[in-house]
Amino acid sequence: MKPPPYSAIVDRRPLPWPDTDWMNDDQPYWYELPQGKLLNVPYNLETNDFTLALTARLPGPELARAVVDHFDLLWQEGKKHGRSMAIGIHSFISGQPVRTRYVREYIQHMKARGQTWLTTSDAIYEWIASQPVG
Numbered sequence: 001m002k003p004p005p006y007s008a009i010v011d012r013r014p015l016p017w018p019d020t021d022w023m024n025d026d027q028p029y030w031y032e033l034p035q036g037k038l039l040n041v042p043y044n045l046e047t048n049d050f051t052l053a054l055t056a057r058l059p060g061p062e063l064a065r066a067v068v069d070h071f072d073l074l075w076q077e078g079k080k081h082g083r084s085m086a087i088g089i090h091s092f093i094s095g096q097p098v099r100t101r102y103v104r105e106y107i108q109h110m111k112a113r114g115q116t117w118l119t120t121s122d123a124i125y126e127w128i129a130s131q132p133v134g
Contacts, residue, residue, distance in 0.1 A: 018125035026074055026083045028128055039128060041084060041121040046070055048088030053099060064102035068109050075113055084124065 019031075020043040031038045045051045047070050052063045067087065074083040089095075094103045110116050 018121050020086065020121050026077070026085070027081065028084055028124055039125050041086075041124050043086040043088075043121075045088075047085065049090055049093040049099070049103075050088060053093050060099050060102035063099065064106045067106040071106070071110055071113075075116065086121070 018028075018039045018041045020041050022040045023042065023044050025040070025042050028039055028041045031040055047067050049063070052058050052066055058066060071085055074085050077083055089103065093099065107118070110118060
């Protein structure tokens with residue numbers, strides 16, 4: 001795998017730090033660069049409101065169902081090894097009255113499951129970076 005062109009950024013910001021550009025896994029992982037290491041915090045388009053509402057044109061209930069189905073599978077798989085799920089939420093899409101109810105529903109579903117950490121990519125980075133190597 002050819003390393004992404006991070007040299008211009010890395011020269012201005014010291015490593016390590018998180019990146020959410022890669023969509024190839026459901027678990028965060030370290031990526032080694034010549035200047036140090038970079039943490040990939042997974043991102044996906046499948047649960048992004050732009051993809052679901054504007055591209056796939058899903059109505060609110062189907063949008064919520066897609067997010068819940070994605071979450072439920074990762075939650076089940078995560079019992080053995082934790083999983084990461086990004087949800088792209090934009091105020092101009094999900095913040096609209098026609099969709100807000102459904103965003104609340106899928107977030108409530110996630111909270112009700114337990115053993116779920118609703119957080120940010122920066123918080124995931126902080127936690128992983130604080131863990132012993134190995």
